[in-house]
Amino acid sequence: MSDLHVRSDSVDVEQIMKQIRARIREKRGADYTDAELQQLASVKLEQFADPSNLRSDLLEQFRQRSNEPSTYHRHRGPRRWMLMLAHPILKRVQKQLMADLNLYFEIIHNLVVEVTRLGIETQNLKMKVEALSSRLDFDERRAKSLEGVVQYRSGTTGTTGTTGTTGTGTTGTSSRSRGWVPIPPPPKIGPGAPVPAAGTGQAANGGASTSPAGAPGQPGAAGAPGQGQGPGRPDGRRRRRRRRRRPGQNLADSPNAAGQSTQQSNAPADAGHEPPEGDDGPDDEGGSDL
Amino acid sequence: MRLAIVVQRYGTEINGGAELLARHVAERLARFADVQVLTTCAHDYVTWRNEYPAGEERVNNIAVRRFPVRRTRHPREFGLRSEWVFEHEHSVADELNWLRSEGPYSPALIRHIARHEAEHDFFVFVSFRYYLAYHGARAVPGKAVLIPTAEREPAIGLSVFAPVIAGARGVVYLTPEERAMVDGITHRKGLSSVIGVGSNMPDRPEPGRFRRKFNIKRPFAIYVGRIDPNKGCAELFAHFQQYAAAYPQGLDLVLIGSTQLDVPSHPRIRHLGYLPDEDKFDGMAAADVLIMPSPFESLSIVVLEAWGLGKPVLVNGRCDVLRGQCLRSQGGLFYETAREFIEGLHYLDATGPAGVILGRQGREYYQRYYTWPSVERKYRDFFERVSREPAGTAMAPLPGFVARHRRSLPPARAVLDGTPSGAVLR
Numbered sequence A: 001m002s003d004l005h006v007r008s009d010s011v012d013v014e015q016i017m018k019q020i021r022a023r024i025r026e027k028r029g030a031d032y033t034d035a036e037l038q039q040l041a042s043v044k045l046e047q048f049a050d051p052s053n054l055r056s057d058l059l060e061q062f063r064q065r066s067n068e069p070s071t072y073h074r075h076r077g078p079r080r081w082m083l084m085l086a087h088p089i090l091k092r093v094q095k096q097l098m099a100d101l102n103l104y105f106e107i108i109h110n111l112v113v114e115v116t117r118l119g120i121e122t123q124n125l126k127m128k129v130e131a132l133s134s135r136l137d138f139d140e141r142r143a144k145s146l147e148g149v150v151q152y153r154s155g156t157t158g159t160t161g162t163t164g165t166t167g168t169g170t171t172g173t174s175s176r177s178r179g180w181v182p183i184p185p186p187p188k189i190g191p192g193a194p195v196p197a198a199g200t201g202q203a204a205n206g207g208a209s210t211s212p213a214g215a216p217g218q219p220g221a222a223g224a225p226g227q228g229q230g231p232g233r234p235d236g237r238r239r240r241r242r243r244r245r246r247p248g249q250n251l252a253d254s255p256n257a258a259g260q261s262t263q264q265s266n267a268p269a270d271a272g273h274e275p276p277e278g279d280d281g282p283d284d285e286g287g288s289d290l
Numbered sequence B: 001m002r003l004a005i006v007v008q009r010y011g012t013e014i015n016g017g018a019e020l021l022a023r024h025v026a027e028r029l030a031r032f033a034d035v036q037v038l039t040t041c042a043h044d045y046v047t048w049r050n051e052y053p054a055g056e057e058r059v060n061n062i063a064v065r066r067f068p069v070r071r072t073r074h075p076r077e078f079g080l081r082s083e084w085v086f087e088h089e090h091s092v093a094d095e096l097n098w099l100r101s102e103g104p105y106s107p108a109l110i111r112h113i114a115r116h117e118a119e120h121d122f123f124v125f126v127s128f129r130y131y132l133a134y135h136g137a138r139a140v141p142g143k144a145v146l147i148p149t150a151e152r153e154p155a156i157g158l159s160v161f162a163p164v165i166a167g168a169r170g171v172v173y174l175t176p177e178e179r180a181m182v183d184g185i186t187h188r189k190g191l192s193s194v195i196g197v198g199s200n201m202p203d204r205p206e207p208g209r210f211r212r213k214f215n216i217k218r219p220f221a222i223y224v225g226r227i228d229p230n231k232g233c234a235e236l237f238a239h240f241q242q243y244a245a246a247y248p249q250g251l252d253l254v255l256i257g258s259t260q261l262d263v264p265s266h267p268r269i270r271h272l273g274y275l276p277d278e279d280k281f282d283g284m285a286a287a288d289v290l291i292m293p294s295p296f297e298s299l300s301i302v303v304l305e306a307w308g309l310g311k312p313v314l315v316n317g318r319c320d321v322l323r324g325q326c327l328r329s330q331g332g333l334f335y336e337t338a339r340e341f342i343e344g345l346h347y348l349d350a351t352g353p354a355g356v357i358l359g360r361q362g363r364e365y366y367q368r369y370y371t372w373p374s375v376e377r378k379y380r381d382f383f384e385r386v387s388r389e390p391a392g393t394a395m396a397p398l399p400g401f402v403a404r405h406r407r408s409l410p411p412a413r414a415v416l417d418g419t420p421s422g423a424v425l426r
Helices: A013-028 A034-049 A058-067 A077-085 A087-149 A161-174 B017-029 B075-087 B092-102 B107-115 B131-139 B161-167 B176-186 B207-214 B233-246 B277-286 B301-308 B320-329 B338-350 B352-369 B372-388 B412-417
Strands: B002-006 B034-040 B055-059 B062-067 B122-126 B144-147 B170-173 B192-194 B220-224 B252-256 B269-271 B289-292 B313-316 B332-335
Touching (some): A013 B332, A013 B338, A087 B352, B017 B034, B017 B144, B170 B176, B170 B372, B207 B277, B233 B338, B313 B320, B332 B338, B338 B352
Parallel strands (some): B002 B034, B122 B144, B170 B192, B252 B269
């Protein structure tokens, strides 16, 4: 499928028209013109609707056949006599046969009705599938285009990787695709860009962040893995780290609990503070606990 | 500079394309010239019935002088004459009779032009195809400036118009496509310019007010204009119903304008009727895209207005002018088939940023070429050039009596079919 995707600040109408025409060709499966499609449809229709091939008396014929006199009634002479002798037996056989035929007739009739019903249902389902696929297609392309061009609100800290993407996606799906402001793609990190040392922060984990800015529904800039993590973040902000409570410890026992001074909670992390057990190991070296 | 603008109808209530253009141009030219409008007493463009009082009045501070129409138009007679000259071999006399039956037949106005030639530096004739423009330009060939507003329709192929357009002192075209077509038919070599027209748009339209007023909640495409088969509206309805079936979550269609065609009853088509300008612009600002299905346009002002509001457009690609405008502005898409309409509209709806970018590009194009200061400056430059440069080729006289009645002219439609077509990209 053609990717109807916009990434630049300007678009070329002729290019878009080419994409649209290519998409139309792909949807058709083959490059049929409208006239060709009409012709194909009419040929198929003629095949089914040609009155010369229709047997409108089919049902009547079937019923008549079942009401015809028995085979031995049509014979004369000794053959008929022999048959008359065997009549009681033959009558039972015939009765059985007629019962079977009636049963078959009913079954075939029900099958025809069922096939017709299924045919209609299939058509309905086909239409539903088409509608769903077009909606899916719509959503995919909207998501793609939004990923590339959304400009994030200023003042919101960016996060990295998964969280940032989630934020974008949520924003995108909660509003219609209008009013977006396109921006150029994010700058790539060159060889000279600062790379965090191994084991510092969560950069080594592919950039998964616990930053509140990356909460679902909040716009967040998708950054490169490891960018802006660990000690001395470029934006000068400290990363908040969740502490795990010890078993049996309640909220009141935690270092930031009410009753402890705000000053204490805001104290520098390296002022004789020992990380409690259960702290996220690599983060401890990051030095910023709050 | 003293200018007389000659137009078939004039008034604030008249919203026909050429007449609106004449009024806007008159009001703008009045800033640097002494402008007088010469027109008829007609209001109805079908019959040219006299409805305004004859004489002088002022409309938006412009001096207007009206002359009575001596003979109303008979649509049946005009239809027969049109069919004859457009489709059959005919004579110059047939064409002149066609012109007279089209009207507005006002010999008094033509006499006035001839008698008062000295009082004006130039006579600006709007719309080439009417009696007034033809006979008026012939009355003052050295001072005739034409704004043909020519569409790609057979009337331009009539032989009587070629010498008038070729011999006019100056010609103002609305689009490069119009210039290519008219110059191709008339072989005009003289001074001409592509200027166009601006629009009096509000500074801050209120889309929210429109949505509240008409209780419109879903995103929609809009059509603004007369709802008429000649404007491609029947095709628009057919295409849109296919689009609605293919994309159940897509755009709705909102129609603004008086109707001469039954609007289909469809849950996603809404007709609001004729609305004042304020509502119209609010509606255009609230829409996602403007659709222009007309196959014949000399310049679609409403498309320019949509670009002025930063909205993308989807236009009929069979109209050279609209297609050319889209390609030059990069402000919209065009379609020729139902499938292109469906996918084009879906593209503008689904690929949100593309629509925004197209709208922005259209807005830049509008601001560069079609804002009033820009148009006004071009008109001023044009009239300065026309004043400086001497008159070019003289207007060829009509043939003699015998030649005038010889039926040797090809059908106008055949002449039109032989002229180059297509969008002009430069």
